[in-house]
Amino acid sequence: MMDIEAKIREDMRTLGCSSDLKISLAYHLYVYLVDVKLMYDTEYCYNKDVDALYIVARPSKRDKMNIYVPVPTHEDVNMEFIGVLQQNLCTIETGPSINLAFIDGDLSTVIYTFTKGIVERPTPEKVAERRMREERRMFIDNELRKKKNEILNDAMNGGFVDDDECQVIE
CATH class of the missing domain: 1.20.5 (Single alpha-helices involved in coiled-coils or other helix-helix interfaces)
Structure with a gap:
């Protein structure tokens, strides 16, 4: 019987991702969002147009789905890269925000949210x-x-x- 980690990693590969690094980062992020951040409806997805393996999840049952893209800390990130991700991954259901999860070699994870346009601050x-x-x-x-x-x-x-x-x- 295949263990859960191996099954999830194989599922990610089956979605179309061939990068071992992207699969490892996405797997870590998936576990982090489920076990540490206690997210709801957590799923992993792949977009072949931008070769991005990412996670969608709800911070609470009532929240909309959020997009989380794992990024190694050694990778350069610029506004063009973020714009391409937003253009290809954001939907009506998720809204204009994308979360980049920067993951270091020791698997420490920091998440930053990037939103297109102006968003009203909550009261x-x-x-x-x-x-x-x-x-x-x-x-x-x-x-x-x-x-x-x-x-x-x-x-x-x-x-x-x-x-x-x-x-x-x-």
Whole structure:
């Protein structure tokens, strides 16, 4: 049986990408967005016109799909390159923004967003609301991680829930 990493890398190759470097960077970015950034609906894609292997994902369930292009830090990036990516990858669904994920040799990753045209800044209320949602999401994720073994053990052994311990959260 093929392990998951090998299957994902083979899928990326099957999409049309023949560059081992691009496949490695895209695989790392895919895992980073899923496991570290906890993105939703994460998928890898390939555009043969610009020979770009990239990832699309939603930062939250309600957000639009965002485009993430892995770029090695040693590669020169200029506005023409970014413009070509935006022209070929951006759609009505994603909007005019593209995220370049700069990945260093030690796999540290920094993401910068580039947007065509002028975009309205979110109101302070929207920023506070988004921050609160993210903090809540991180808290829940941390709690789930802390109790992961207990949850898995209960699931495997037909766990028991005491009705007195349940609370209705509104």
